[in-house]
Amino acid sequence: MVTIKDISEACGVSTATVSKALNGYGDVGRATADLIRETAKKMNYYPNAAAKQLKTSVSHNIGVLFIDETCCGLTHEFFSEILNSAKTEAERLGYDITFICKNIAGREASFLEHARYRKCDGVLVASVDFKSQAVQDLVYSDIPTVSIDYVYNDRSSVLSDNVEGEYELTKYLIEHGHRRIAFIHGESTSVTDKRLSGFYRACEENGIEVPDSYIMESRYHDIESCRDTVKILMDQKERPTAIIFPDDYSYIGGRQGLEEMGLRIPEDVSVVGYDGIRLTRALSPKLTTYYQDTVEIGIRSVRKLIDIIENPKTSIAEQIKVQGRIQEGKTVKDLLQ
């Protein structure tokens, strides 16, 4: 491995000068600096990350908290797309990505300890149990964090606008003449709360009263759960004319359930999803859904995180909302025609 010392010898200067030249400090002569930089390139020099980190305590490494307790973290298309986009953006900006976990060299540790151990400059928090103590310890530590799709007090986050999204989606149904709209939502989380609020707002604004039996809890990204729930939902005399599913993936289950009951989409009942993952374009009938801009979410969260890292003084905690949009498919019947 070629070190700073090799370069210093090759150039006949001290290691201090080499370091300064390579890092663009002012107090080194123009000619010397040029020579050093050229020699470094010629000798194929790359700094030793460990030494640099040891001395400066910055690692150019961002951690990602992306735990798969439900076994669908990484394999959930929504999250893997975000991760993919975040990875690309981070690399472009010169940061590496390391997964944070609860192991340090084989020994049990907390997320925070792990992040410290690896000296992560910052951590992206996504797809975890946001309310758990372990995660909160990390978020409220001195390590910069950005959370995705969840808001912590005084911390930055990037969110798709769930209130607005569900509001738009509901309004879309209403504009197509639906007034008996059911909402199968996911587990109780802040995301769920927001979607519910957007849903209710759209209903209220249009003078629609929603019977309790139209609101059912299922689970995100769970085919079976949605299939069963939809059956219970549709087993009442005053059936809804439209159903909102927790997400696109649930549509697969919902569709099965409806089919087993002999109900056709959209002739007998209209449905919409949420996420706009690629998959939906492929299912038939093509699902009408609310597209979340995963690429944008990934990019914005990394940029914000790096902003906090590099400008700790001026960077402010903020909630960055990423707009989505209705993606029309063929699962909503227009009752007004």
Next chain:
Amino acid sequence: MVTIKDISEACGVSTATVSKALNGYGDVGRATADLIRETAKKMNYYPNAAAKQLKTSVSHNIGVLFIDETCCGLTHEFFSEILNSAKTEAERLGYDITFICKNIAGREASFLEHARYRKCDGVLVASVDFKSQAVQDLVYSDIPTVSIDYVYNDRSSVLSDNVEGEYELTKYLIEHGHRRIAFIHGESTSVTDKRLSGFYRACEENGIEVPDSYIMESRYHDIESCRDTVKILMDQKERPTAIIFPDDYSYIGGRQGLEEMGLRIPEDVSVVGYDGIRLTRALSPKLTTYYQDTVEIGIRSVRKLIDIIENPKTSIAEQIKVQGRIQEGKTVKDLLQ
């Protein structure tokens, strides 16, 4: 941050002794070692990764080469499942995972340079352009590597048995009475070659001649491409009775294409996929496919990599084959009944 020095002071011993006690060296007294370990735990000590790495040149960090040039690396369920499983296993064994890319702190570099910069103990090579020079430079360096689904000379790899898999799948079709079998394969890669070879072997063994027009090239994980290809394929007078798709995801497109031609599955034509991703269980009709054990692939590749890292002398280069199995759905019609 609590360092080894703090512990040494608290215990009234030297830092050398602390280090030795914590690393289980023999030449430290029983009582002293116990005291040191207890104190370390009490003071919530964790070693400084950078310092450790600087001194020992081992990082407990494994790199993952997982490039997304085709924009489907991470979001391809097959790979994201492998990554997920590899991540879990690596963490269990005390290793962290970092993505390898072509950027070092903002400066352009090669994969190899990046891996050296981060002092990766080893690298998992998956889902890249295996034949590119940059990847080969890395694989044939002194850094331990394990490749997934691709074999390099004298290097270890973990593969699903593609020859056997496609052979089994073809035999399954033949056993169900099919003799006019078409194969839409993916881009030309070593995986494709193996699958073709398994396919041909099964045909030969059963005295089946395959017309050239039954072999068509499409692309992996590409809905549109498969949809178009299947239309061309079925636009000939002597139509096949069964089609093998490049993978499960392609089934979505293939199904569309067939539907648009008014062909029903499996009444008019039988189809099979490859991979066995979760999605297939949800599509209807449920796809008959060859399940690849992604969890096992992830685990085995990490274990092998760590074996090479920790036992460089005794570990031998080998190809580890992971068995899959036929996963029966409802897309193959039994012509013999």
Next chain:
DNA sequence: TATGCTTCCGAAATCGTTTTCGTACCTCAA
């Protein structure tokens, strides 16, 4: 008592950087 062997521990060098502070030299005005 002298000798040799263990056992236990510490001093100090080292890994490859960064960074402070001092110094030598030069320039220029008074």
Next chain:
DNA sequence: TTGAGGTACGAAAACGATTTCGGAAGCATA
């Protein structure tokens, strides 16, 4: 000539760990 001020560079001390090597103590044996 002197002194102030600026520029260019280097010596050396860190950062937090590991590891070599030597030495002190304790004990048994001759």
